[in-house]
Amino acid sequence: MRSIRNRSRVKSLSIFFSIGLIQSDRNMLQRNRARPKNRPMSRQTCYLVRFAFQEPVSEPPAMLPQDKLDLILRRHEEISSRLTEAPAPAVFVALSRELATLDDVASAIRGHRAQTSEVEGLHAMLADSALDAEMRGLAEDELRAAQARLAELEQELKIALLPKDAADEKNAILEVRAGTGGDEAALFAGDLFRMYQRYAELKGWKVEILSASEGTAGGFKEIIAEIAGRGVFARLKFESGTHRVQRVPDTETQGRIHTSAATVAVLPQAEEVDVDINEADLKIDTMRAQGAGGQHVNKTESAIRITHIPTGTIIFVQDERSQHKNRARAMSLLRSRIYDAERQKLDAERAADRRSQVGSGDRSERIRTYNFPQGRLTDHRINLTLYKLEKIITGEALDEVIDALITHHQAEQLAASEGGQ
Numbered sequence: 001m002r003s004i005r006n007r008s009r010v011k012s013l014s015i016f017f018s019i020g021l022i023q024s025d026r027n028m029l030q031r032n033r034a035r036p037k038n039r040p041m042s043r044q045t046c047y048l049v050r051f052a053f054q055e056p057v058s059e060p061p062a063m064l065p066q067d068k069l070d071l072i073l074r075r076h077e078e079i080s081s082r083l084t085e086a087p088a089p090a091v092f093v094a095l096s097r098e099l100a101t102l103d104d105v106a107s108a109i110r111g112h113r114a115q116t117s118e119v120e121g122l123h124a125m126l127a128d129s130a131l132d133a134e135m136r137g138l139a140e141d142e143l144r145a146a147q148a149r150l151a152e153l154e155q156e157l158k159i160a161l162l163p164k165d166a167a168d169e170k171n172a173i174l175e176v177r178a179g180t181g182g183d184e185a186a187l188f189a190g191d192l193f194r195m196y197q198r199y200a201e202l203k204g205w206k207v208e209i210l211s212a213s214e215g216t217a218g219g220f221k222e223i224i225a226e227i228a229g230r231g232v233f234a235r236l237k238f239e240s241g242t243h244r245v246q247r248v249p250d251t252e253t254q255g256r257i258h259t260s261a262a263t264v265a266v267l268p269q270a271e272e273v274d275v276d277i278n279e280a281d282l283k284i285d286t287m288r289a290q291g292a293g294g295q296h297v298n299k300t301e302s303a304i305r306i307t308h309i310p311t312g313t314i315i316f317v318q319d320e321r322s323q324h325k326n327r328a329r330a331m332s333l334l335r336s337r338i339y340d341a342e343r344q345k346l347d348a349e350r351a352a353d354r355r356s357q358v359g360s361g362d363r364s365e366r367i368r369t370y371n372f373p374q375g376r377l378t379d380h381r382i383n384l385t386l387y388k389l390e391k392i393i394t395g396e397a398l399d400e401v402i403d404a405l406i407t408h409h410q411a412e413q414l415a416a417s418e419g420g421q
Helices: 027-034 043-052 066-083 089-126 133-161 182-203 232-239 323-354 389-393 398-418
Strands: 172-178 206-214 220-228 241-247 258-268 282-287 303-308 313-317 366-371 376-379 384-386
Touching: 066 089, 089 133, 133 398, 172 182, 172 232, 182 206, 182 220, 182 232, 182 241, 182 258, 182 389, 182 398, 206 323, 220 232, 232 258, 232 398, 258 323, 303 323, 313 323, 366 389, 376 389, 376 398, 384 398, 389 398
Parallel strands: 241 366
Antiparallel strands: 172 220, 172 258, 206 220, 241 258, 282 303, 303 313, 366 376, 376 384
16 A cells, blocks of 8 residues: 655744844834724634733844745745646646645745834834934834734744644545444434534535434434535544533433443545555455345345455445445545554654644543533543533534634644754
């Protein structure tokens, strides 16, 4: 098996302010004061301020490694120019993907440089011994505000320069399975799947169910779906793990709270170019479909079971009436499983070096508890507790949990890079 193609990554840089002196300009103060000082920060920036915000500095620190940032900007401009030349379709797709990964970085670099220039201008103005007291006071106020904004932009630039997960922009395969708890676990698995389905709808993503096994009392013993859209895997990848529920089941006559669980696995959907599977490594069996399905069931051998001999991975698909479609779905799932296994192996090796992963990565680990009597959701990995379970389970407030997990992960990456690990 050919290993996953590694994309080039931009190493995280330690960002410092670069402040010099330029010619003073009194009119700049009037322009600055006409612009709102307290521009609202993005949700991500607000989270990051709690982790790493620093007070504005009064002395010019070390020089920023501008040459490395210049390379990023030149590459961004080069790709933008090449895309206007109508390249071949395959080249166009590759360049578009690379441009998408550089857009945020280039924007952060330009924003940081523009703000640095503003701070430099204010320092130059304050260095003018002829500046009267009133204008000096105005300049000092403007400098404090400009330095505070520069600190925010520094954090945004650091985040933009963090190494990217090559799978972040891929579609995802979502697998939800009932765990301990019998019928209640299957019902909870159904609730979780509908939460992700509704969340995907709110994001404008497309959900296609690949296979499903319903529970005897409702819900699902297992359900697998493909979720397609921009940045799907980046948003959902931290959902993998064991989800625990505490509630009173409908079948409970004495009002006792029961605890059950379901497992969630989120895999990046692999394309044929990501994983090269040798047909000689596959054992393919056809058989009659099982379960409900009308006259078609048990009359044609449309079900497919594929075994990948080197890894022992087994995929079984029977949902489509066509053997050809079932085989295509089974191969898609197989590629994603193999891709994810290789990706996890690489991630584990990196995590052992820098100790920056979220949780242990063990899917048997309890990551989250849904307590319905208290309306409480707790994510145990980051000690996050929210009393809005009703909105989270419908997907409306799931972003609050996901944003917190992403921010925590980014903070760990920053700490690891700045600590030299």
